[in-house]
Amino acid sequence: MKKTNASMMGWFFTMLTVCSLILLPALADAKGSFGGSRGGGGGRSFGGSRGGSSRSYSRPSSPSYSRPSSPSTSFGRSSSPTPRSSFRGNRLNSSSDYTRSYGIPRQSTRMALPNGTGANQNYVVHNYGGRGDGFMMGYMMGSIPFMWHTPFHPAYYYSRPSYVTMPDGSVEVYPPTFSYSTLIFTLLVGGLIVYIIVRIIRSRSRAGTDYSNSSFS
């Protein structure tokens, strides 16, 4: 019994170790993404040079993503007073809800993207120099890879981008944040699955002996 339990615990900790190794980059990046002092460098600024407070965003001539045929809105506000975001981010009441926890963004970029009605929608994209910036842009593109929904991709452990609809109609977008609860939940579920599989394999191998001729059962 003790030997079996020890073996089980060994499996579980092996699983934890493997998962931790896989997620180590994400964890390390999560620490460096938010908070701390501004202007430290080393973060991701999502291409281009930093030339001023506003920057125009040029879309690729032939985008690889497909937009919905007739969405009511893109993300943020367009014609509806209470817009629904296409990237289903976390809607905040004010910017301070985010900056209170994660500080002032390293870079803020203003860009205009067409919404579903063809009109341009102004966005202010705040970058904090972490991996979440990349995920934020991915979500804003409107089509994200399937892998992002699986535990094998770091994006799975990040929330959706947060956004604030400003009074002037523009939308401020903040990068996703690392979710420790998702990580813990995933590790628990993964450990449980491994535990069940090992128990099934062991119980079957134990029951594999042929007792058909024996008086014992």
Next chain:
Amino acid sequence: MKSFSIESNGRLENTAIYLNGEQIGGVKEIFLNLDEDGAFDAILRYEGTDKSIYTKQIFTDYMENIKVRPPAYSEEEAENLQLLTIESDGDIEDTVVLRNEEPLDGIVSLFVHLKNNAAKDGGIKAMFSRAPASTEPIVFQADITFRNSDGSTEVEGVF
């Protein structure tokens, strides 16, 4: 007087138990502890036809709802097995032990403990059962202690 036989090659999966010449099934545990000083413990634990677990004294109790099954081994197969038979009425003075149908004498003690704790199947219920995790899933011990002519004792394995 009852006759109780164990036919085996030392492995539980190749062990047949006979009660009065009939092979029985559903056996969970056999415990025999007989010695010349009068100890007489002969206990059989089995699963009955009603799926209940019974614990009985082999030579004195009535075997309620015991499973009787067809003989598992042919005569040719039985040649590779050892047959231990105990004929008794529950009293050590009226007990005869036979090995391969040959009566044994000079026995100081007989100890047999056969037990199967292994999981019956690999289902969900067995998976969460504590029984298969036992440190002794299978017990197979069968020894006879003889007294030699010079007064010394010698232990022999039965199977």
